[in-house]
Amino acid sequence: MDVQEFQTFYEEKFGLIYRYVYGKVGNREVAEDLTSEIFLKAVDGIEQERDPYSIQKWLYLIARTTIADYWRTHYRAPTSSLDELLEAGWQGPAEEEPIPISTLPALRIQRLLQALPGHYREVLTCRFLLNLSVRDTALRMGVTVANVKILQFRALKRAAHLEQVITEQQSRVV
Numbered sequence: 001m002d003v004q005e006f007q008t009f010y011e012e013k014f015g016l017i018y019r020y021v022y023g024k025v026g027n028r029e030v031a032e033d034l035t036s037e038i039f040l041k042a043v044d045g046i047e048q049e050r051d052p053y054s055i056q057k058w059l060y061l062i063a064r065t066t067i068a069d070y071w072r073t074h075y076r077a078p079t080s081s082l083d084e085l086l087e088a089g090w091q092g093p094a095e096e097e098p099i100p101i102s103t104l105p106a107l108r109i110q111r112l113l114q115a116l117p118g119h120y121r122e123v124l125t126c127r128f129l130l131n132l133s134v135r136d137t138a139l140r141m142g143v144t145v146a147n148v149k150i151l152q153f154r155a156l157k158r159a160a161h162l163e164q165v166i167t168e169q170q171s172r173v174v
Helices: 003-025 028-045 052-074 082-087 101-115 118-129 134-141 145-173
Strands: none
Touching (some): 028 052, 101 118
Protein backbone atom coordinates (compact mmCIF):
# COMPACT_ATOMS: atom_id res chain seq x y z
CA MET A 1 0.00 0.00 0.00
CA ASP A 2 1.51 3.32 -1.00
CA VAL A 3 1.34 6.54 0.98
CA GLN A 4 -1.70 7.89 -0.89
CA GLU A 5 -3.67 4.65 -0.39
CA PHE A 6 -2.84 4.60 3.31
CA GLN A 7 -3.83 8.28 3.63
CA THR A 8 -7.23 7.47 2.13
CA PHE A 9 -7.57 4.37 4.34
CA TYR A 10 -6.66 6.45 7.40
CA GLU A 11 -9.20 9.16 6.60
CA GLU A 12 -11.95 6.59 6.00
CA LYS A 13 -11.32 4.55 9.16
CA PHE A 14 -10.08 7.13 11.68
CA GLY A 15 -13.55 8.12 12.91
CA LEU A 16 -14.64 4.51 13.37
CA ILE A 17 -11.54 3.51 15.29
CA TYR A 18 -11.48 6.68 17.40
CA ARG A 19 -15.13 6.21 18.48
CA TYR A 20 -14.45 2.56 19.28
CA VAL A 21 -11.39 3.43 21.39
CA TYR A 22 -13.12 6.36 23.10
CA GLY A 23 -16.00 4.06 24.03
CA LYS A 24 -13.52 1.73 25.74
CA VAL A 25 -11.35 4.29 27.58
CA GLY A 26 -13.73 7.24 28.10
CA ASN A 27 -10.94 9.81 27.85
CA ARG A 28 -10.47 12.03 24.79
CA GLU A 29 -6.70 12.47 25.07
CA VAL A 30 -6.04 8.79 25.72
CA ALA A 31 -8.37 7.82 22.87
CA GLU A 32 -6.49 10.12 20.49
CA ASP A 33 -3.12 8.71 21.57
CA LEU A 34 -4.28 5.10 21.30
CA THR A 35 -5.90 5.71 17.90
CA SER A 36 -2.61 7.14 16.62
CA GLU A 37 -0.76 4.15 18.05
CA ILE A 38 -3.20 1.77 16.36
CA PHE A 39 -2.65 3.36 12.95
CA LEU A 40 1.12 3.33 13.46
CA LYS A 41 0.93 -0.40 14.13
CA ALA A 42 -1.32 -0.81 11.10
CA VAL A 43 1.03 0.98 8.73
CA ASP A 44 3.85 -1.37 9.76
CA GLY A 45 1.93 -4.57 9.08
CA ILE A 46 -0.61 -3.78 6.40
CA GLU A 47 -0.82 -6.21 3.49
CA GLN A 48 -1.87 -4.98 0.07
CA GLU A 49 -3.62 -8.16 -0.99
CA ARG A 50 -6.26 -7.99 1.76
CA ASP A 51 -9.75 -6.89 0.83
CA PRO A 52 -11.14 -3.75 2.56
CA TYR A 53 -13.43 -5.70 4.92
CA SER A 54 -10.54 -7.90 6.01
CA ILE A 55 -8.36 -4.84 6.63
CA GLN A 56 -11.09 -3.27 8.76
CA LYS A 57 -11.43 -6.45 10.86
CA TRP A 58 -7.66 -6.53 11.25
CA LEU A 59 -7.66 -2.86 12.32
CA TYR A 60 -10.26 -3.60 15.03
CA LEU A 61 -8.11 -6.51 16.20
CA ILE A 62 -5.14 -4.15 16.56
CA ALA A 63 -7.43 -1.72 18.41
CA ARG A 64 -8.63 -4.38 20.85
CA THR A 65 -5.13 -5.54 21.70
CA THR A 66 -3.84 -1.96 22.01
CA ILE A 67 -6.67 -1.07 24.40
CA ALA A 68 -6.06 -4.24 26.41
CA ASP A 69 -2.36 -3.38 26.65
CA TYR A 70 -3.25 0.15 27.77
CA TRP A 71 -5.51 -1.05 30.60
CA ARG A 72 -3.04 -3.75 31.61
CA THR A 73 -0.20 -1.26 32.05
CA HIS A 74 -2.39 1.55 33.38
CA TYR A 75 -3.86 -0.45 36.25
CA ARG A 76 -1.11 -2.94 36.99
CA ALA A 77 -0.90 -3.05 40.75
CA PRO A 78 2.43 -3.80 42.36
CA THR A 79 2.35 -7.09 44.19
CA SER A 80 4.57 -8.39 46.95
CA SER A 81 5.00 -11.97 47.93
CA LEU A 82 5.21 -12.99 51.56
CA ASP A 83 8.86 -13.95 51.08
CA GLU A 84 9.67 -10.47 49.72
CA LEU A 85 7.94 -8.84 52.68
CA LEU A 86 9.81 -11.01 55.18
CA GLU A 87 13.15 -10.30 53.46
CA ALA A 88 12.39 -6.58 53.65
CA GLY A 89 12.06 -6.86 57.43
CA TRP A 90 8.33 -7.28 57.95
CA GLN A 91 7.70 -8.97 61.27
CA GLY A 92 4.18 -10.20 60.61
CA PRO A 93 0.98 -8.95 62.18
CA ALA A 94 1.44 -7.05 65.40
CA GLU A 95 -0.17 -8.09 68.66
CA GLU A 96 -3.60 -6.53 68.84
CA GLU A 97 -4.01 -4.02 71.62
CA PRO A 98 -7.30 -2.57 72.80
CA ILE A 99 -8.20 0.32 70.52
CA PRO A 100 -9.56 3.52 72.02
CA ILE A 101 -13.10 4.28 70.85
CA SER A 102 -12.06 7.56 69.20
CA THR A 103 -9.79 5.79 66.69
CA LEU A 104 -12.40 3.28 65.47
CA PRO A 105 -13.74 5.45 62.58
CA ALA A 106 -10.18 6.29 61.48
CA LEU A 107 -9.27 2.61 61.62
CA ARG A 108 -12.32 1.69 59.55
CA ILE A 109 -11.39 4.29 56.95
CA GLN A 110 -7.80 3.07 56.90
CA ARG A 111 -8.92 -0.53 56.40
CA LEU A 112 -11.31 0.48 53.63
CA LEU A 113 -8.58 2.43 51.85
CA GLN A 114 -6.19 -0.51 52.18
CA ALA A 115 -8.78 -2.81 50.58
CA LEU A 116 -9.20 -0.56 47.52
CA PRO A 117 -7.05 -0.79 44.39
CA GLY A 118 -4.18 1.71 44.32
CA HIS A 119 -5.69 4.18 41.86
CA TYR A 120 -8.94 4.36 43.87
CA ARG A 121 -6.99 4.76 47.12
CA GLU A 122 -4.92 7.55 45.60
CA VAL A 123 -7.88 9.54 44.28
CA LEU A 124 -9.76 9.31 47.60
CA THR A 125 -6.65 10.23 49.57
CA CYS A 126 -6.01 13.27 47.38
CA ARG A 127 -9.62 14.45 47.39
CA PHE A 128 -10.69 13.80 50.98
CA LEU A 129 -7.61 13.41 53.16
CA LEU A 130 -5.38 15.98 51.45
CA ASN A 131 -8.36 18.18 50.44
CA LEU A 132 -7.01 18.68 46.91
CA SER A 133 -9.24 20.05 44.18
CA VAL A 134 -10.25 17.84 41.27
CA ARG A 135 -7.78 19.76 39.07
CA ASP A 136 -4.90 19.38 41.55
CA THR A 137 -5.70 15.70 41.96
CA ALA A 138 -5.60 15.26 38.18
CA LEU A 139 -2.20 16.96 38.00
CA ARG A 140 -0.83 14.87 40.85
CA MET A 141 -2.11 11.59 39.38
CA GLY A 142 -1.21 12.46 35.79
CA VAL A 143 -4.74 12.00 34.47
CA THR A 144 -7.47 14.30 33.17
CA VAL A 145 -10.03 16.11 35.32
CA ALA A 146 -12.79 13.94 33.82
CA ASN A 147 -10.82 10.82 34.69
CA VAL A 148 -10.45 11.98 38.31
CA LYS A 149 -14.22 12.47 38.54
CA ILE A 150 -14.84 8.98 37.17
CA LEU A 151 -12.22 7.41 39.44
CA GLN A 152 -13.64 9.22 42.47
CA PHE A 153 -17.17 8.04 41.69
CA ARG A 154 -16.04 4.44 41.20
CA ALA A 155 -13.82 4.52 44.29
CA LEU A 156 -16.65 5.79 46.49
CA LYS A 157 -18.99 3.19 45.05
CA ARG A 158 -16.47 0.41 45.71
CA ALA A 159 -15.76 1.71 49.24
CA ALA A 160 -19.48 1.82 50.01
CA HIS A 161 -19.84 -1.76 48.80
CA LEU A 162 -16.87 -2.88 50.91
CA GLU A 163 -18.27 -1.10 53.96
CA GLN A 164 -21.61 -2.86 53.44
CA VAL A 165 -19.89 -6.26 53.18
CA ILE A 166 -17.84 -5.60 56.33
CA THR A 167 -20.92 -4.46 58.24
CA GLU A 168 -22.86 -7.57 57.18
CA GLN A 169 -19.98 -9.82 58.25
CA GLN A 170 -19.73 -8.11 61.63
CA SER A 171 -23.49 -8.39 62.24
CA ARG A 172 -23.33 -12.15 61.55
CA VAL A 173 -20.51 -12.56 64.08
CA VAL A 174 -22.31 -10.67 66.84
